[in-house]
Amino acid sequence: MNETISLPRTPKAIDLASLDALFRPRSVAVIGASANAGKIGGLPIHYLKRAGYDGDIYPINPRRTEIQGLKSWPSLAAVPAAVDLAVIAVPAAQVREALLVVAAKGTKSAIIFSAGFAELGADGVRLQDELAAIGRKAGIRLLGPNCSGYANFANGAWVTFAPLLEEGQDSVGNVGLVSQSGAFANFGYRVGRNRGIRFSQWLTTGNTIDVDIADGLAFLAADENTKVILVYMEGCADGARFIEALALARARRKPVVVVKVGTTEAGAAAVSSHTAALAGEDSVFDAVLRQYGAYRARSVEELFDIGYAAANGTLPNSAKIAITSISGGVGVLLADEAATRGLDIAPMPEPAQAALRELVPFAGTRNPVDVTAQVINDFDLFDRSLEVVLQQGDYDMLVCFMGYLGLSKEYGPRILPLWESVRRRHPERTLAVATLFDPAIRQALEEAGHLVFEEPTHAVRALAALRHFAESFGRADGAAVSRPPGLLSLPAEAGPLNELDSLAIVQAAGIPTIGAIAVGSAEEATQAFRRIDAEGGRRAVLKVVSRELPHKSEAGGVRLGICSEEEAGAAYSEVMARVAQRAPGIAVDGALVAPMAEPGIETIIGVHRDPVFGPVVMFGLGGVFAEVLRDVAFRVAPFDVAEARRMIAETKASAILAGARGGPAVDVGILAQALADLSRFASAHAERVESIDINPFSVGPTAACALDAVVVLRGE
């Protein structure tokens, strides 16, 4: 076995060290400082003081000597110390000049609050491109423009004018948020707090001329207080950096939950009309998140609900979930949800069911467990029932629906002692309680380590997400491939290669291909048939070879089922004559003769170059699956065989590979190996490969084979 290597997709681009001065500054200057604590130039000073920021604050305003109780400086240059971070809170027209002053001072990071750039059209784009150039030249990390800044709840650096931070947060939490939109981040801060989330960091990136979502994500991945990362993004311009950040978060075992807008065609059209960022093909983006173990949320509520669970819940060691309920019907509703989300509603062992029946004679004991209303009148019985489930059923997760009990004057106060007792005996289980809550009981339950929900199905959804994270963190890095790619020398010219050359490249990439023989005359066709016949006595096919003829059959360029040398020679003459007649003037590179394929299931595997994420491998079954139903799976190259297996399993059609429809099961391992090999090749030659289509790639019970291929190259 070769040594495991990680193929770098592009040079590493995230420079974490340089973000420190920006997000953990020891001193902050505010250019355009205001004495009015309600103004954009006054709020950050107000917040920094209020949050107990432990660094130096330098208000810069030439018309004042004192601002909000601090000495005001006439200019950044006048500050008699080094400054880590400059906040630029002046009108757009004055930002360029301010940034030049920052550069001259040697300050290594700046936030531009000011709006009036790319969001206002082409002139604004030019203006912000100029800012980016100044920043690059001076080595300044720039946040914004048109952003709401950030709040670091660990050191009190609330460098923002966001109105919703008014209420603050009295200690550092464990959830980091990074948002491209300030409006979303403002909304989300409050939604998150309402959901019981305490933030560690709250970052907005705005127009992202330098520091972007990938930087923010990587910073949060490395931040010691941040346990869970929430992301809101509208586009992704640099897929490699985004993937680097996702990989870093996964390596640190930090759950990442992402809302990305623009999934449908309507949505994507609107994104490109209002931001400059590339939205990327959504199914590819989706695949990237899956590949790197992130969770994609489809609503604001889901983002914060999953974030809440990940911040407060234990990641379960298995998918085994116990569902307990005081209402049998709701237990069933939750079982449906759990099944839909791939959790394992393993039935209780028979002795455990018997023990439960002993306690609650008419309980539903299988799983879901219906503890019935009987336990409401006897919380000790409730406790003992839960103990049977957890102890004898050995579930890693448990969700319990308690109806309205949390609000009941009579029963509400008994809930906390019940669950504290359960928790004491099972400190390591993931326990979720769904009921309507009195806020005080709710908080106490959370402090005792339980996840609490009002909507019972959301409890199940959240536990499924926790399992998703555990599973993702537990597996090997799928992008660390185990064999070096073997760089090939490819033709220099751009454009499609003919079938023979394409098959040769595919074969050199390690993918089994049909043994095609190039022939230039009827005589050579005869000889080729003889070789094929000698090797196994199969029938043969003869095809015209031309990079200019994608639809060979329509042009009469294919002859199937050749049984003899004579037929082979005649087929050559016939096919060449027919092509010359039906497609006059096209360049023909002779023909090929190949054995007819063994029967197998026809799949389509290929590569295309995503503008954001580079080479992306696709898999699908031939026929209606890929073409009509778009039942295909994507992965960003490179990836290993295990990742390829997950990719195959994602398609609905994969049931057919396992022998549905009465057919034989085929060798999925060979198929997975071919996908992994193709991904490694595409990754190694990312600059040259425009696309590869292997269609069909025929997979049988013990072998597989590329029957046709088109490789399209980019110029050197």
Next chain:
Amino acid sequence: MNETISLPRTPKAIDLASLDALFRPRSVAVIGASANAGKIGGLPIHYLKRAGYDGDIYPINPRRTEIQGLKSWPSLAAVPAAVDLAVIAVPAAQVREALLVVAAKGTKSAIIFSAGFAELGADGVRLQDELAAIGRKAGIRLLGPNCSGYANFANGAWVTFAPLLEEGQDSVGNVGLVSQSGAFANFGYRVGRNRGIRFSQWLTTGNTIDVDIADGLAFLAADENTKVILVYMEGCADGARFIEALALARARRKPVVVVKVGTTEAGAAAVSSHTAALAGEDSVFDAVLRQYGAYRARSVEELFDIGYAAANGTLPNSAKIAITSISGGVGVLLADEAATRGLDIAPMPEPAQAALRELVPFAGTRNPVDVTAQVINDFDLFDRSLEVVLQQGDYDMLVCFMGYLGLSKEYGPRILPLWESVRRRHPERTLAVATLFDPAIRQALEEAGHLVFEEPTHAVRALAALRHFAESFGRADGAAVSRPPGLLSLPAEAGPLNELDSLAIVQAAGIPTIGAIAVGSAEEATQAFRRIDAEGGRRAVLKVVSRELPHKSEAGGVRLGICSEEEAGAAYSEVMARVAQRAPGIAVDGALVAPMAEPGIETIIGVHRDPVFGPVVMFGLGGVFAEVLRDVAFRVAPFDVAEARRMIAETKASAILAGARGGPAVDVGILAQALADLSRFASAHAERVESIDINPFSVGPTAACALDAVVVLRGE
């Protein structure tokens, strides 16, 4: 044209008049009355008094003369007046005796609170069957046992012991809830109130030995205060009555939202283990709801969120929705949600876009409309922007995401005047506002006719549901078929019919079939070929005919591509000999000769008998679509051609009928007619038809044809 008739599926079974005494009693007796207002026999008296019930209350308790300030009666018999409703709140063992007393009194309705029946196993089933028999004999409508009763908020008849009603409701609302589970109903009452719902009726059915979900649904459909109906159900034992109730609600244009548990196999297994009701095949249940315009919710939150929107929102005249947002990104998120849910995100007309740019220079103007943060500082501009969208864009629905503004001290108070102004100019539009709200502003906005949401995607989901209801109410009753079914005389015997007889029945049902000719000898086969040849010169097929041989091809019983009279005769002898050899001893009814089919798309249409809903028609495309992907649609018979078209459109494969994959578009009208005809036949012969499989039913550009069929009959 024949006159439109409605085919009764079964005799009408819902007797609304008899429910009046139960749900709108003029007098209530409580058997097992308690002086303790916290006990099961005391709570209903407490509630009836507290809710200002306007009828007579008779506590029955032989050990007391006065209960909660009312005269107590020693027995029901002693009450010197007729009693509409008897509440039985005694232990299970005493219920039978109590019910006999109710019967003797001539009281026509009773509620049995008591638990301890079917939920406790076989003995309990026997016990409650006995109660049902007593009730039937005496003409008593029975609610329960093991139910929480009901609350009628119109007349103060709160005949329940549900603890959560403690807080009450000071006037009658417009949302009716009917729930099989008391625990769910208790939970749901509070979830609904929290969501801003005011209830008209709150009904629980428990073990449903008589009054069931269908009765409750029908009662709510007829109830004048109820505008929207929410249903929680665990099973459905009588599909015809449930459909009757759904149809009644639709006829009254009342939106119905349903949570039904037990969708997955795991869920369904748990349902049948804890209730006696039949869960029904879930895809059929799903089809029934779609067919009758009800909305299926997948969580408790969704049930009440859609219920809230239907209770307070206008049903939109079209699917056109405007999405406006102060955050471009969230606008895109909402556009995604709207597209997924089938709404029409029609772009703004170009002049409207220009007008909007005039107002807000850097707005995103297409749709979603990004009004940008500029409008936050100028609510008049906000108002004028919304006016451009609604007036010039002509949308029936508008959703507006306002971020955190609802909570802002500065901007929050301006929200209400803004929307009041919009509402004044557009009283008929469906307007939804999504933001974080101060509760007072929220309530004022609702009172001004707006729908309010915290989660913006839920606003879109709710508007899509309103459109779903509008569309459903606007169309003709799909079960009112336009041609009489033409009753056929069917063989008396049970079991499968052979292909010839099956095709004959299918043809008599009005469905085009291949012209198969029965042949009993080589000579007859020759003659049959001659007839076919004379009619069009097509090749022919010869097949053995046997009801005992489902797999004809495997037994060598089929010969395709017959070109001459001689071949036809030889084929007969050959096929008969082969079948005799390969399948010795089976009964053979000769053979058939038929023309080979014209090329077409192979579909599968069929009927099966659902245990709950009776004859159900299925449609799917042949091949992997139906067999592997289960991409099939169901409808309960009978239905009309328009409903059949909706059924076809539900399958993903329907794109192929319209000409995907480069094939010609086929005549979907003929296919829809065949499905409607099949449904009419199946409905008319519901007692005799076990199943019908027409596979394939080949559909071409101008014609369609059943090529093979198996009809299975039930005995007379």
